Amino acid sequence: MKIHLTLLNGTGYVFDANDYMELRTKHRIMGALVGTANSKGWSCSEAALPVELSKCETQLLIEEGIADLVSKTAALTAPPTDEMVQAYKAQFEASLMAQADALKAEKLRETERHVEKILQGKRNKLLKQGKPKEAAALTANDVLQEIANSVVFERQNALVELPSLHMTNHSARLCTDPVYDTSSLKYRVFHDLWLRGKFVSTGEAFGADFLVYPGDPLLYHASHIVIIQDAPTIRPMELICKVRLSVIVNKSCVFAYEEVESSKIAYQTINWCNPSK
CATH class of the missing domain: 3.40.1350.10 (Trna Endonuclease; Chain: A, domain 1)
Incomplete structure (x- = not known):
């Protein structure tokens, strides 16, 4: 199965990690990672996908039948339909909920590691307040439940993709014109x-x-x-x-x-x- 390269700035780009590894390990095509890997801006030592191929690399892959070059310009410049917008919003909300669940699970795992110390500390606090019955009745499950109820996921701290109302899959047009003079x-x-x-x-x-x-x-x-x-x-x-x-x-x-x-x-x-x- 051929690899699909996306036409941008007159050359091919690779957005899929598996395609990139196949090109590098099987076909000896390196390209250059040009994506931003952190919130502080682009760094050559911390670059990420996508991979920008040189025009020579792009033309070679097409000529050797390893890849096809496609243009998604028409799909990405057309206004999204109502169904696409709703699907995007549902996917976005699902992503945030998954991050909230992951945060709660991590908090609970961390609490379980130190639950005995936390439990003893809470019992000592209740004893100082003159509540021996409450201290005796307190269990590890109570501590874990309290942590689970207290976890608040702040949406402004969420990891999100670049804002776009377009879904991941797009229609594309096959490009047959050479990108470099063979x-x-x-x-x-x-x-x-x-x-x-x-x-x-x-x-x-x-x-x-x-x-x-x-x-x-x-x-x-x-x-x-x-x-x-x-x-x-x-x-x-x-x-x-x-x-x-x-x-x-x-x-x-x-x-x-x-x-x-x-x-x-x-x-x-x-x-x-x-x-x-």
Whole structure:
């Protein structure tokens, strides 16, 4: 079964955690987590779903038949029907009630852990008030019932989804137009590296076109930076600059270009040699 990518900002987005894990573990497609994981704002170290795929990744998944790209614009911009609004309100209320029940259950679990100490404290208090009969009659169940009755769920502290009157499931239109030029050298290099079993991500942060990893980037650092050349020639000063850059970031420098005779993608790896060491 194909994975459905949602078209946003000209590329594919993944909103389902299972789809994301399948893309990452089975198809070596990483994308970038761009969701907000906390109330303090976005942080790259605490990012969450959705996952934004690059245009190269999106086009590759479509071309390989792994995923379909769909647009939900028409469904999300159309006013919701009365039935959809009522269903949303019912779902919202159910979510709040579930959180209230979870809060009460957690409070009771915590009370049960210390119920003997709480019970003894309440009995001592009643004895000081001159109520020995009430103190003797007090049981652990009375304490738990008192806690259950006192739990108040404040709705302003509830965890809620982004405000929307639209339900989770939407109708969508299949997008067949390419999101990236498949004849471009950059896409062909990305596709070729992927077919070779590599983990490939954008290399803009390192002054390159791509980064190549020996395994999942969660476990490995990038081993190579890939720089795309329109021609199999390069000026000496530019060559020195690119290779020195790879030395600084502790990676091998790979130049990718198209062979003139065969029109195939070729790679040239260059390492910096320091005779003084």
